Amino acid sequence: xEDYERxxxxxxxxxxxxxxxxxxxxxEDAILVNFVSIHGDARWNHIARSSGLRxxxxxxxxxxxxxxxxxxxxxxxxxxxxxxxxxxxSLWGNRWSKIAQYLPGRTDNEIKNYWRTRVxxxxxxxxxxxxxxxxxxxxxxxxxxxxVERINAQSSSATCEQVESMIxxxxxxxxxxxxxxxxxxxxxxxxxxxxxxxxxxxxxxxxSSNSPAETLSDVQGGVVNGSGYEPVGQxxxxxxxxxxxxxxxNMWTDESxxxxxxxx
DNA sequence: AACACGGTCAACCGCCGGAGC
DNA sequence: AGCTCCGGCGGTTGACCGTGT
Numbered sequence: 572x573e574d575y576e577r578x579x580x581x582x583x584x585x586x587x588x589x590x591x592x593x594x595x596x597x598x599e600d601a602i603l604v605n606f607v608s609i610h611g612d613a614r615w616n617h618i619a620r621s622s623g624l625r626x627x628x629x630x631x632x633x634x635x636x637x638x639x640x641x642x643x644x645x646x647x648x649x650x651x652x653x654x655x656x657x658x659x660x661s662l663w664g665n666r667w668s669k670i671a672q673y674l675p676g677r678t679d680n681e682i683k684n685y686w687r688t689r690v691x692x693x694x695x696x697x698x699x700x701x702x703x704x705x706x707x708x709x710x711x712x713x714x715x716x717x718x719v720e721r722i723n724a725q726s727s728s729a730t731c732e733q734v735e736s737m738i739x740x741x742x743x744x745x746x747x748x749x750x751x752x753x754x755x756x757x758x759x760x761x762x763x764x765x766x767x768x769x770x771x772x773x774x775x776x777x778x779s780s781n782s783p784a785e786t787l788s789d790v791q792g793g794v795v796n797g798s799g800y801e802p803v804g805q806x807x808x809x810x811x812x813x814x815x816x817x818x819x820x821n822m823w824t825d826e827s828x829x830x831x832x833x834x835x
Numbered sequence: 836a837a838c839a840c841g842g843t844c845a846a847c848c849g850c851c852g853g854a855g856c
Numbered sequence: 857a858g859c860t861c862c863g864g865c866g867g868t869t870g871a872c873c874g875t876g877t
Binding site for chain 3: 614
């Protein structure tokens with residue numbers, strides 16, 4: 572904000588006072604796209620210097636990754652993507668870039684924004700902390716199964732299979748020593764709206780599952796706990812009354828439940 | 836019409852770790 | 857070993873826009 576000019580971590584080149592900040596212009600975008608097409612998307616400081624853009628390398632990198640990259644996907648987060656975000660966040664927490672690797676074309680920034688503006692809003696509405704076990708369980712036990720139902724309701728059988736493979740879950744965090752190898756290749760030079768390709772969660776880790784596979788039918792008829800889905804009645808609020816108690820108060824008022832139904 | 840408010844999202848920041856010298 | 861540079865990450869900010877009063 573205020574003291575942009577002198578960052579003690581940065582070398583104090585005399586051009587520092589000349590560095591541009593703020594929104595990018597179309598002209599800057601065009602210059603950056605041109606340079607990246609020639610030099611590749613690495614060596615950002617070199618690109619920033621030699622392109623004549625009065626931007627930092629970091630700023631160039633961010634602009635490219637979040638906006639100019641040809642395979643960046645725009646538009647609303649789909650139900651399937653919502654499911655993936657909830658699922659992967661339950662595994663990894665705020666590892667946005669890692670989560671983004673499994674949502675082709677989506678950026679870590681976009682997922683982070685989605686989480687903060689949509690998911691945290693739900694927590695706020697329920698007056699519980701987004702990082703609380705209560706909220707996490709609510710996501711797993713209520714919202715994710717609901718999402719699957721909605722995905723099924725709107726989908727072809729092929730997509731149902733996709734969803735089923737999505738929730739075939741190792742139940743374990745990814746081995747940090749095992750670099751992520753998303754099962755898709757970037758779709759360069761195809762402007763968005765390519766067929767969405769999800770990476771089955773079963774492929775997330777080479778060190779696979781200790782827990783039983785979770786199938787779509789499991790989800791439809793049950794709730795997830797730490798070790799798998801448990802059967803639960805599907806008919807209504809009354810069935811949920813063991814899930815959302817804070818200090819003896821059941822957070823699942825009719826109002827909040829239907830509010831959430833509308834949101835997801 | 837003007838203002839307040841809340842949601843969204845692009846772009847920034849500081850921090851950290853790896854590479855190279 | 858220690859330093860510098862750079863890229864990547866997660867957290868935060870603020871401009872913008874739509875909606876309500």
